[in-house]
Amino acid sequence: MASSATSLTTLEDEVSCPICQAILREPVTIDCGHNFCRGCLTHYCEIPGPDPGEQPICPLCKDPFHPGGLRPNWQLASVVENIEKLKSAPPSGLGEDLCEVHEEKIYFFCEDDETQLCVKCREALEHRTHTVRFLEDAADPYREQIHRCLESLKNEREDIQGIQSREDQRIQVLLTQVATKREKVILEFEHMCQFLERQQYLLLTQLEELDGDILKQKDEFESLVQGEICRFDALISELEEKLERPARELLKDIRSTLIRCEGRRCRKPEAVSPDLGERIRDFPQQALQLQREMKTFLENLLFELDCEPALISLDPRTSHPKLLLSEDYQRAQFSYKWQTSPDSPQRFDRAICVLAQDGFVGGRHTWVVAVNPVHGGSCTMGVVNHDVRRKGELRLRPEEGIWAVRLAWGFVSALGSYPTRLSLEENPKQIRVSLDYEVGWVTFINAVTQEPIHTFTASFTGKIFPFFGLWGRGSSFSLSS
Structure with a gap:
């Protein structure tokens, strides 16, 4: 403490008035x-001289000076x-930092070395040519920098919190969708199980x-065959016995016997009647209904697990003049001949494009586009923001x-x-476009084979519109839900 007091006294001596010997005012x-108190110097000048x-x-x-040329030393x-602030500060024994080298109170900051200095450090040779300021004066620019850094960090934190909030909402939407899909799967499979039973x-x-x-026919067949075998056994026995008899007895009624044996033809019974055979053959046809129902079940299941079908129509107000729209606004065809369409x-x-009349600001929606790009033509489909550029490229x-x-x-x-x-795997003829607004998915699927085509991920904020484009003579597309 004594050393700190001595340093402060030394500093006060450097800024004392030579006239009043007190700190300059x-x-x-x-x-x-040379520097003096304004009051002391004014009073000094009022004292009359010998001349x-x-x-x-x-x-x-003792150099002469002009009394009217006094310059304030700010x-x-x-x-x-x-120095006045330092004198009013608490004593160093109350938690102040001291110079590690001289154990004196720190008053200054060297901006060149970014080092805190005491009075003795300031007078050291290595700091004499450096920019040295009082701690408070040196801290002000850094406080401004810290404020700017804080402002930037807070803004970035708000951005991250915004992303977290948005992603949390997406997660909740996904969880809700999964729960809904689970209920639909359970319900559909319960119905299917009942049908299968x-x-x-x-x-x-x-x-x-x-x-x-x-x-039954087997028993009837066996009975019939057994009767035939018995009749043939009787005839065979009769002829064998005939052969053993003398000529006179053999020739007796020989003509009648031969006619009876030769006229006897074997009936060829069938174990399975044609009607029963047809019933057995056609039995797999009974499973056709099951096949149809299974196909319907899968289609319904895919439908239930997909988005809500959107009933969309093309908007003639947005259509490029080279697009021919059908009267029901469900079909468009490319034409090199410009249509008479008022500019708006x-x-x-x-861009040879057209939008749907209605857009979406939420929910899950799907629609099917049947495409027919002729050789050299093209069909484009998807979704756009409401403020998409309409003029120029x-x-x-x-x-x-x-x-x-x-x-x-x-x-x-x-x-x-x-x-x-x-x-x-194959070029699609029909494409299903699905929009999940909250999650931010735009999905394209082959509507016939259900093969995934592509999925975009985005963050939607405004109204989103279905979008279509065509190029090439004869190219066209049509809509369905």
């Missing part, structure tokens, strides 16, 4: 560069103010009837608010940041 600088017209001289170096005034009973009953009819802010003027990519695929030259391409040709 409103310090001013005269022509020779009334002679200029006053500096009390220290930097020195700031130093004096900081009924079908099993009916098919087994028919098989039991067939089994009984086969056994909603209409595409360069239109870049089909997610950055422009467009999520779409294109069929051209027998290939399907996903129109991402860069178009990507997709590898598919």
